[in-house]
Amino acid sequence: MVVNTMVETHPVITERQREVIVLIAAGCSNDEVGQRLGISPRTAKAHCDVLRQKLGVPRRRQIPIAYRSLTGDDPLAQCLGSSKPGD
DSSP states (O other): OOOOOOOOOOOOOHHHHHHHHHHHHTTHHHHHHHHHHHOHHHHHHHEEEEEEEEEEEEEOHHHHHHHHHHHSSHHHHHHOSSSSSSO
8 A cells, every 4th residue: 555645835934924925915015015014125025035935936926826826815805904805
């Protein structure tokens, strides 16, 4: 008997990274992300760079889409006060 021991793993997204994703989904620039989270624009960009790598996307604007595909959570809905589409 063959047992499949491969477990599909997803990248770990921290709470701070989730906050950045929500702000990107809302259309915020790195400067705006920094202002809203109390971090520098350079740190906001660093979060974006790490997220692009974790989610395997080449462009910043693709981060929320990749996050939704991975988790099923809509970051734009979270920005608007709901974490589930249709709420």
